[in-house]
Amino acid sequence: MAGVWIIAEQRDGDFRKITFEAASAAKKVADELGGEVTALVLGAGLADKCAALGKYGVAKVLYVDNPALAEYAAEAYANVCAELIKKGGPDVVLMGASMQGKDLGGRLAAKLGTGIAVDCTALAVEGGKLKATRPMYAGKVYADLFIKGSPQMASLRPNVFDVKEVGGQAAVETVSADPGSVRTAVVDKVVAGAGKVDLTEADVIVSGGRGMKEAVNFHIIEELASKLGAAVGASRSAVDAGWRPHTDQVGQTGKVVTPNLYIACGISGAIQHLAGMGSSKVIVAINKDPDAPIHTKADFCVVGDLFEVVPELTKELEK
Ligand SMILES: Cc1cc2nc3c(=O)[nH]c(=O)nc-3n(C[C@H](O)[C@H](O)[C@H](O)COP(=O)(O)OP(=O)(O)OC[C@H]3O[C@@H](n4cnc5c(N)ncnc54)[C@H](O)[C@@H]3O)c2cc1C
Structure with missing residues (x-):
């Protein structure tokens, strides 16, 4: 199951906008590489919501339903994503350079023994490889990166990639994966500026x-x-x-x-x-x-x- 995978991001059961941005960017890369987009969705009670990701170019959703994944937890998410990515063998894995993506990306790349380009502002395909563009030195220069290792991983700066609706419903497969022994637990959530636009x-x-x-x-x-x-x-x-x-x-x-x-x-x-x-x-x-x-x-x-x-x-x- 090669192709381009995204790691969807949800909070309180709703997909974040960055998920749609990553899906749209992934679709473009997949079209050029000649593959399909698969979204990894981790959470609890989201089965009904997954198919709608098809609207943004996702062909297939791999959904892991587990109460331990309802809230983002670094260790559990990294364990589950690593297991499924090893099994599925995608060419490219994309996620948001959001708080979650910043925490998860490096951890996951290390588990997979591959490289990740973080906070990217543009993606392209060159010679059958992903080319990721990211700002460096406080935005003074932009670097074009090719990622060594497999899969090629990149996190995308929120609000940079356009959301494109291409219609359709994604096929949803519920899969299981082991969150492993997790040494941290969310005991409380204090939302700063509740109700305000993030x-x-x-x-x-x-x-x-x-x-x-x-x-x-x-x-x-x-x-x-x-x-x-x-x-x-x-x-x-x-x-x-x-x-x-x-x-x-x-x-x-x-x-x-x-x-x-x-x-x-x-x-x-x-x-x-x-x-x-x-x-x-x-x-x-x-x-x-x-x-x-x-x-x-x-x-x-x-x-x-x-x-x-x-x-x-x-x-x-x-x-
Ligand atoms: C390692 C490091 C990390 C940093 N990270 C950040 C960061 O994340 N974010 C950040 O913002 N800064 C950061 N800084 C600080 C940064 O260098 C600046 O000191 C800071 O951004 C200045 O804030 P300012 O523009 O509000 O204040 P000032 O530089 O003092 O500017 C105030 C401006 O207001 C204008 N002004 C005053 N009165 C009026 C008025 N009545 N009407 C119209 N204009 C008026 C003035 O002309 C002036 O241009 C960092 C610094 C370091 C060293």
Whole structure:
């Protein structure tokens, strides 16, 4: 059962958007390699949901139904995926460069004795091999990688690969695999910002930096974000000052985001911040300093006082 496999990602029984992105990217690679896409789904009580992955180009789902896999657990997931991948022998294995994928990818590659290209922003097939493109040195250069070993593994940066609906239902096969002896257990789940749009999955992000001056001023960012259905982000300075939680931090030591629209308010555009948002599709910078580095990266530059510009923008959107 060669071809291209993806490791689906689910939370609370629903597939994450990165699963559809990985499936669409896998379909393209599989078409070029001349194979089919298989999705590995690990969870509990998801049997009815698996066939729908066919919409995104998945021909077959291998579903492992086990209460021990309902929540992501590094050891159990790595054991199960490794067993099935060894059995199935896919040419390529793709997953998200999400929190889960970052944790699982290296562990799984080590178990399989192969290589993995992480946080990829483009995939191609060259000479019958997967070519993965990924940013390096905080996004200053992009490297093209070929992966030694088999399967060739890559994790995909969320929100970069287009979701393509190709229709159809996937064939679902329920399989069993041994999670092994797992030394960790999820005892509680505390969801940060419950109900809020996850930064890494958001289509629109409005971020604030040191230019916000103090925590209380973030209400103008929240108001603009709510008008746009956007998530709120922050620079490290704003987080270090205690104005926003670390979960909101965008950048090299925060989250890497690729929304369709990123609005940076009072953020200078340090290289470590750009590393986290530089691949956003459209960037708007609101900064009173015309020489701020963020303007060199932005598609639209507003040179002005954010305390005037942001509320004005919100007012216009209300109209
Ligand atoms: C190892 C390492 C990792 C790091 N990781 C990260 C990271 O993950 N994310 C991150 O963001 N940073 C990170 N940093 C920090 C980074 O180098 C910068 O210090 C930080 O991004 C600066 O935040 P800022 O742009 O909000 O603040 P500043 O650089 O102080 O910029 C504030 C900006 O606001 C503008 N401004 C002020 N008042 C107004 C106003 N009224 N209206 C409009 N504009 C105004 C100013 O002109 C200025 O450009 C890291 C640094 C290191 C060394």
